[in-house]
Amino acid sequence: MSVMSLTPTRRELLAAATTTVALSLLPKTLRAAxxxxIHPFTVKIPQAELDELRRRIAATRWPDPEPVHDRSQGIQLANLQEIVRYWETEYDWRKAESKLNALPQFITEIDGLDIHFIHVRSKHENALPLIVTHGWPGSIIEQLKIIDPLTNPTAHGANAADAFHLVIPSMPGFGFSGKPNDTGWNPNRIARAWTVLMNRLGYTRYVAQGGDWGSPVSSAMARRNPPGLLGIHINLPATVPQDVAMxxxxxxxxxxxxSEKERAAFDSLATFFKKYRAYGAIMGTRPQAIGYALADTPVGLAAWILDYNNGEPERLLNRDDVLDNITLYWLTNTATSAARIYWETSGQSVLLSAAQKTAEISLPVAITVFPGEVYRAPETWARRAYRNLIYFNEVDRGGHFAAWEQPELLAAELRTAFRQLRKST
Known part of the structure; x- marks a missing residue:
């Protein structure tokens, strides 16, 4: 892979970093052609792209207001217009770009596809390598706040013995990773790619973590049980039993x-599937059809993402957090390619234990349940789904985007969950 092999648009967007500085961060074994x-990477969006984004926002043709007084038909017009006004007139993408470029970023080709990833090594000896996978409608933007707590635990009141080397890849079709031009990039194939990535980085023992689509990807890694993978942590577990799913x-x-907790979980899931699951059905069957709108109008893209799970991103995060993520989708034109992950799994929910083949996982599994998640997975269901469940905890705050919303809490959960795996090897 070389920068020159990219399409003209991506050549402009994906400029290479200063080679001398970036390569000094890599072991010598990784510098071979x-x-x-593994190539260094810097985000450098041309100003013309940002100007075009503002032009398109200003030219938006708005629909009529909703005839209801709640979000039952989708994100409300007045609410979206306020966010979009800020996006057009005050939001500064360059701040997000600077945050990304302050981190070591790289591109490498795996299975014929360019994979972008952040790779931050801890200063502490014996740090445990950890690969973290985002989901939809997220991106690597989700994980930026957990980097320092995980790699530099002593600065956050934790022990150096709980430090991690951190690898955060952009999923295929998302962000700065390549867009697949063939089918088959499902969680199993992504899991194989992540195993190659960790081996390529020289890690012989490591752990994996994920929420949303990161959960089935991490679970697929555990099913494959590759040499070196010690265990996984997930914060959206596939625990729904077959009878409940039916x-x-x-x-x-x-x-x-x-039980009372199981009934509460059922009721939450019933509400989710009845009112909020339409996005998955559309992208699971017609990603190309919805993709034309998402690629053509930034406000349409923003509404699609902001309405996810009844507007949860907006409810739990500040405007810059949300717009950093939406703008990344827009500037890389990856809304359509990212949506295809649903088609690749035939629209199956990431929550169903049978669909995710959890019974085939023998490696240690750790679970943290956040109260604002799609549903609170009961421990009884979790123990039925994962036969080697080594850690289960329900925390008192946070939701679907745990790393984004509660980075210190998630970091503490990962330190605790993986502590026994450090000791067992």
Whole structure:
């Protein structure tokens, strides 16, 4: 892979970093040329792209206001217009760009596709390598706040023995990674690519973490059980039993015999599938059709992302956090390619234990349940789904975007969850 092999648009967007500085961060074994070479990377968006974004925002043709007084038909017009006004007149992408460029970023070719990743090594000896996977409608922007707590724990009141070397890749079709031009880039294939990436970085023992689509990717890594992978942590576990899944799919009442926590989980899931799951059905069946709108109008893209799970990103994050992520999707034109992850799995939910084949996972699994998640996975379901569950904890704050919303809390959970795996090897 070389920068010159990219399309003209991506050549402009993906300028290479200063070679001398960036390569000094890599072990000598990683500096060789060839298809497995690792190249330094810098984000440098041309000003013309940012000017065009503002022009398109200003030219938006708005729909009529919703005839209801809540978000039951989607994000409300007045609310979206306020966010978009800030996006057009005050938001500064260069701040996000500077945050990204302050971190060591790289590109490497795996399975014929350019994979972008952040790679931050801890200063502490015996740090445990950790690969973290984002989901949709997220990106690497989600994980920026957990980097320092995980790699530099002593600065956050934690022990040096709990430090991590951190690898944060952009999923295929997302952000600065390449867009697949063939099918088959499902969680299993991504898991294989992540295993190659960790081996290429020279890591012989490591752990994996993920939420949203990062959960099935991490679970697929654990199913494959590659040499060196010690265990995984997930914060959106696939714990929904088959009988519950069938009741949800058919709109039937909850199965008999559920505990209070299991019934609460069923009710949350029923609401989610009834009111908020349409985005998954559309992208799971017609990603190209919705993709034309997402690629053509920034306000349409913003509305699509902001309405996810009834507007949760906006509710739990500040405007700059949200717009950093939306702007990354826009500038890389990856809304359509990212949506195809749903098509690749036939629109299957990441929550279903049978769909994710959790029974085939023998490696240690750790789970943290956040109260603002799509549903609170009961421990009883978790232990049925994962036969080697070594850690389960319900925390008191945070939601679907745990790394974004509660970085210190998630970092503490990962330190605790993986501590016994450090000691066992």
């Amino acid at each position: 060839g298809s497995d070479a 009741a949800l799919a058919g709109g039937a009442p909850a199965p008999a015999g559920l």
